[in-house]
Amino acid sequence: MTPPKQKKLALTRNRMGWASAELNEVSVLFVEYCRTVDLPVLDIGAAFGTATLAALGTGAFVIANDLDASHLAQLEGRALEARHTQLLVKPASFPRQIHFEPATLAAVHASNVFHFLTGNQLAEGVRSIARWLHPGGKLFVNAATPYQAAFANFISEYEIRVASGVKWPGWVEKISQYSNHKKLGAMPASIHLLDDRVLSALVESVGLVVERAWLYQRGDFPKELRLDGRESLGLIAMKPVTDQPTELR
Numbered sequence: 001m002t003p004p005k006q007k008k009l010a011l012t013r014n015r016m017g018w019a020s021a022e023l024n025e026v027s028v029l030f031v032e033y034c035r036t037v038d039l040p041v042l043d044i045g046a047a048f049g050t051a052t053l054a055a056l057g058t059g060a061f062v063i064a065n066d067l068d069a070s071h072l073a074q075l076e077g078r079a080l081e082a083r084h085t086q087l088l089v090k091p092a093s094f095p096r097q098i099h100f101e102p103a104t105l106a107a108v109h110a111s112n113v114f115h116f117l118t119g120n121q122l123a124e125g126v127r128s129i130a131r132w133l134h135p136g137g138k139l140f141v142n143a144a145t146p147y148q149a150a151f152a153n154f155i156s157e158y159e160i161r162v163a164s165g166v167k168w169p170g171w172v173e174k175i176s177q178y179s180n181h182k183k184l185g186a187m188p189a190s191i192h193l194l195d196d197r198v199l200s201a202l203v204e205s206v207g208l209v210v211e212r213a214w215l216y217q218r219g220d221f222p223k224e225l226r227l228d229g230r231e232s233l234g235l236i237a238m239k240p241v242t243d244q245p246t247e248l249r
């Protein structure tokens, strides 16, 4: 019997956008990296677990975090069905409610969650991630950019803000000021749109080295939100290996 077709995008229960049923470009690279690790990896904003389950399939130990405990309960059920036992779920708000010892994680994956954070939360979050990563460990980020059809009216304002050095140029306090796109009903009132320039600068400021930062269009991106091929941001950064003792880094 053919199994029921899984929806490409599932609406989150807390109206924090849609969770993908397929891996995006960044998540594919995260999962590949998981094949090489011998420390736990962290999936921030894991939702129903598309990336977490794929990472578990590589044999990695995965810590799955989400704001919504019911998302993680569903993820746990799916992991159990697939007989994955190397899973720890952490319902918590990143970054404030989540803590790890320094240099204890091999990788951190944050797909489609950074754009829900304010500038201060984002800065605190990447500082924490830099501390939690083991030297040589990697950060994998996918996030929303301003270059989506729903934000077309914001792009010129965004470019002016970037050119004039505004600290968080992509922070949109009230999305409804720029857009009444129907898809945005499933989003919070504010959003923090990011691009390769802004997130690279932030990540480098906490001592991580950006290996790759690029803009692209996800295969499962809704047609009505497509603009020009720059709708999603991908970023991969590494914590450098130095001779300093871990506690000083």
Ligand SMILES: C[S@@+](CC[C@H](N)C(=O)[O-])C[C@H]1O[C@@H](n2cnc3c(N)ncnc32)[C@H](O)[C@@H]1O
Pocket: 012, 014, 016, 017, 018, 019, 020, 021, 044, 045, 046, 047, 048, 050, 065, 066, 067, 068, 071, 092, 093, 094, 095, 110, 111, 112, 113, 116
């Ligand atoms: C759009 S979904 C993305 C799910 C999945 N990572 C993906 O790429 O398809 C965003 C998820 O991030 C979670 N989230 C939002 N803000 C968060 C925060 N501050 N800490 C932890 N999880 C958060 C939401 O509950 C939601 O499940």
